[in-house]
Amino acid sequence: GCTTLFQETAPGHRTHRVQLENALDALGPGDTLIVTRLDRLARSSRDLHNIVARIEARGASLKSLAEQWADTSTPQGRLILTVLGGLAEFERSLILERTAEGRARAVAAGRRMGRKPLITGAQHQEALRLAADNRTHLEISRILRVSRSTVSRFLARNPQD
Structure with a gap:
């Protein structure tokens, strides 16, 4: 049979993944997305x-190499996929909750x-003193040995009176 390889380079948390869309669009009846x-x-x-529903709407099935039980071509595979998918989401929510608590x-x-x-504590005072002496951000950055943008951000957050 024909084999087409789609490889996503975008991070998984992105909502629009071009290669996944291409793979799903390429599926036809009897095909299997592995x-x-x-x-x-x-x-x-x-x-x-949602992805499995799109695959099945095209008359295709899904199989996972790492999770042998994930095979939507069988009723048992669909059941196990549903149950374990729910458990995985529950585990993820617990991890997020514990992380937020920590x-x-x-x-x-x-x-x-x-x-x-x-900008360290000593540089903090020096940056404010130099700014009060009307030194430019570039001059201050060279004296403190940090970037000009670091000085600009620092002085924007710490305005002098």
């Missing part, structure tokens, strides 16, 4: 079910989230 893993195909069980605890404990500041 994926390496289900988590590479869909982001949630709802997404998976982040909230860290913030409550006074931990700063995100990247470390590019």
Whole structure:
């Protein structure tokens, strides 16, 4: 039979994936879409079910190489896919919930989230002093050995009186 390979390079969280659309559009009756893993195909069980519905509407089926049970050409495969897809989405929601709780605890404990500041405490005062002396952002950036845009962002967030 004919084999066509579609390879997506966009991240899975993107809503519009060109190669996935091309693969689904290329399916005809009796065709099988084979994926390496289900988590590479869909982001949630709802997404998976929508994709499977589109595949079946074209008279085709879905098979996963990593998950042998994921085979929509059989009633058992469709049932297992539905149940395990729901469990995976439930697990993902628990992970997101725990992550949010951990982040909230860290913030409550006074931990700063995100990247470390590019302008340190000593540079902070020096940048404000130099700006008060009407030095340009470029001059300040060279003195502090940081980029001009870092100085501009810092001074925009810390205006002088």
